[in-house]
Amino acid sequence: MYLLGWCTLTMTTCYTHAHVQVMLTRPVHFSATRLRHYLTLAGFMSGTAGDVPLMYPIVEAFRLVMQAMLLPAFPFNVLGSVLARTQVVALRRIAADEKLMYSCRVEPVFRTTAKGHIEVDIVVEARSVGTAGATGGEATLAWRNITTVIILSSRRTKKEAPVEQGKAPAGPMEGKAEGEAASTEAAKPTVIDTWRLGPNTGRRYGMLNGDLNPIHLYPVTSALFGFKRPIAHALFLTGKAEASMRKAGLELRYPCTLTVEFKRPTLLPARLHCAWLGAAGSDAAVASSMDSSQGARFAVLTSDLSKEVLVGSVSCHREAVDKALAA
Numbered sequence: 001m002y003l004l005g006w007c008t009l010t011m012t013t014c015y016t017h018a019h020v021q022v023m024l025t026r027p028v029h030f031s032a033t034r035l036r037h038y039l040t041l042a043g044f045m046s047g048t049a050g051d052v053p054l055m056y057p058i059v060e061a062f063r064l065v066m067q068a069m070l071l072p073a074f075p076f077n078v079l080g081s082v083l084a085r086t087q088v089v090a091l092r093r094i095a096a097d098e099k100l101m102y103s104c105r106v107e108p109v110f111r112t113t114a115k116g117h118i119e120v121d122i123v124v125e126a127r128s129v130g131t132a133g134a135t136g137g138e139a140t141l142a143w144r145n146i147t148t149v150i151i152l153s154s155r156r157t158k159k160e161a162p163v164e165q166g167k168a169p170a171g172p173m174e175g176k177a178e179g180e181a182a183s184t185e186a187a188k189p190t191v192i193d194t195w196r197l198g199p200n201t202g203r204r205y206g207m208l209n210g211d212l213n214p215i216h217l218y219p220v221t222s223a224l225f226g227f228k229r230p231i232a233h234a235l236f237l238t239g240k241a242e243a244s245m246r247k248a249g250l251e252l253r254y255p256c257t258l259t260v261e262f263k264r265p266t267l268l269p270a271r272l273h274c275a276w277l278g279a280a281g282s283d284a285a286v287a288s289s290m291d292s293s294q295g296a297r298f299a300v301l302t303s304d305l306s307k308e309v310l311v312g313s314v315s316c317h318r319e320a321v322d323k324a325l326a327a
Helices: 032-042 057-069 201-209 219-225 234-247 283-290 318-326
Strands: 011-016 019-024 082-090 099-106 110-112 118-129 139-151 163-167 190-197 256-262 270-276 296-301 308-315
Touching: 019 057, 032 057, 032 201, 032 234, 057 099, 057 118, 057 139, 057 201, 057 234, 082 234, 082 318, 099 139, 139 318, 190 234, 201 234, 234 256, 234 270, 234 296, 234 308, 256 318, 283 296, 283 308
Parallel strands: 110 163
Antiparallel strands: 011 019, 019 099, 082 139, 082 256, 099 118, 110 118, 118 139, 190 270, 256 308, 270 296, 296 308
């Protein structure tokens, strides 16, 4: 399908019943060119002091995600799939010149949403070997991401798959585009940044992480899956929110966790706002919230501030980190 790059890297693939896993057999450097383009696109105009953003390792590793989802053992067709939520755990700072070894696995138990779509959890991990945080040849976990993918229709099932009994929560992005749903209950937003996303935003981000899903490319391709215009990548919006929060004074302390739930797709072009929610409206309040298990809450809102595109939190509280690692 739409695999880009990494074809020169050695990978191993293993199957355990419905378990699919893809990994690199050696650590690799970040692509300096890709990182530079990402920082510009996401809005890290002042850089990140030699470290990579929380949401950058998934840009480098997303080709593994696609590789896993395109293997014969993966029972669904992923064309037109969307994301429900994502969670990142960063155990330490990751320098831009580090080498990391990536792995990706698909959790073997799938869930159904209230509308009959399928939810799949995908876990990506980055480990350091012989660098900061590792001893000898031991591979030490530095970063983990769990992303939940919604396969939009059971009609796209390639073969029978184990589906967990019961219903998952209704998929947050099921059939509701910007401007088409009722107002949310977001309280007291403090806007910290306003974005203007061009019609080519999906293509630009897709060229970085290799995700050339048709829903992100052109009106003619997104229309095949019910979107009259291309929609923005949810992980890109998360990364752009990270950039806005850092620009507004957010100082990360490690280990930390970033958790986001995606509420509705954003049709491109679009004008969006990034905002703190609730009490997290000042530098002192943000720092205090970061030290709580709930974390500092934020949202990306539609142009009229009435609807949430995504909501999330960032926390450096040990309980929040431990809970994320145990997920």
